[in-house]
Amino acid sequence: MASSNNQTVLQFVSSSSTAASLSAKVHPLVIFNICDCYVRRPDQAERVVGTLLGSVLPDGTVDIRNSYAVPHNESSDQVALDIEYHHSMLQSHQKVNPKEVIVGWFSTGFGVTGGSALIHEFYSREVQNPVHLTVDTGFRNGEASIKAFVSVSLSLGDLQLAAQFQEIPLDLRMIEAERVGFDILKTTMVDKLPNDLEGMEASMQRLLALIDDVYKYVDDVVEGRIPPDNSIGRFISDTVASIPKISPPAFDKLVNDSLQDQLLLLYLSSITRTQLSLAEKLNTAAQIL
Incomplete structure (x- = not known):
């Protein structure tokens, strides 16, 4: 829009009034499924894209519970999605769980690419304000970069020029058994999946490491090496109080x-x-x- 000093200002306009306050929660099954689709991708495909299914919770959080890949072809200037396959898979999923609806789409790779805006535009016609989930299947530095985005419009007055992807908070919570499986994904080559005893051993080692971290923090606070944090103290107190006294x-x-x-x-x-x-x-x- 134009200001009083005749300067032109570009204005970011959210595609939804609640876009700035959106957050997402993704279940581990979705991440496992995306990694599996990436492993099974065609040889010529550099990345995999697909549909995210779930629901919107009463507090506005987008709960992502399921996913499926959608065949596509993309070049530097265009993207082609198999829309018929997408709708057929959606109907099949909703026959099993009719409460799951489209909440967005996913892609593998590190961050947003040039063709993401075109794919996001298609899903914007399927659902209002879709969430774009990116999963780094390369596990760079042994860590999985998993991020969620929404589209924000860049406009000049009433003229929309482009779209910008704005990152939103993402909650990825796992139980211990899921955490063991997720850690296995970070290793590019494994001889075999861990059995129950090996999984229990890994869980115990992780628990001991967490206990050591808590013990070191409490000791540093008592000795005055670091300032106390009331929120952490309450969390530790609630955790200790939840343990049965035997x-x-x-x-x-x-x-x-x-x-x-x-x-x-x-x-x-x-x-x-x-x-x-x-x-x-x-x-x-x-x-x-």
Whole structure:
């Protein structure tokens, strides 16, 4: 818009009045599915794009719970999406869970690319103010860069010139079992997936490391090496208060009983696999005879 001193000012106009206050929450299943789609992509494809499904929570948070890839071709100046495939997959997903609707789209790679604006324009016709989720499947420096964006219009007066992607807060929470699987994704090559005992060992090591960090923080505060933070202190107090008060022998018995249950399940599953293998071989031998 023009000001009194005859200078022209470019103005950012949000595509929605609530765009600045938007936030997103993504479930680990979505990240696993995106990584799987990237591994299975065609040889000539540099990245994978697809649709995000979920819902909008009462507080305005976009809850991303599912996803599927959409075939596409892109060059430096144009992008082509298989819209028919997109609508067919959407109908299939909504037959299973009709409460899941389109909330945005995803792409693999580091950050936003030149063709993202064209794809975002298509999803803007599917849903108001879609969320764009980017997943760095390269895991640079052993970390996964996962970001969420919304589109913000750059206008000159009443004339819309371009669109800018504005990052919004993203909540990625995992339970410990999901965290172990997510850490495995950071390794480009693994011999095998961890079994239950190896997963438990990794969880215990992580728990001990967190306890050491908390102990060091409390010790530094008590000794006056760092200033205290009331919010952290309340969080530690609530965490300690949530732990049931049991004696060390009772705690050891509880852990040992749980470990024995895990070993029994592993033993039974091993016996089941052996029985199925023997039944398959006997069935094959009977057909030959």
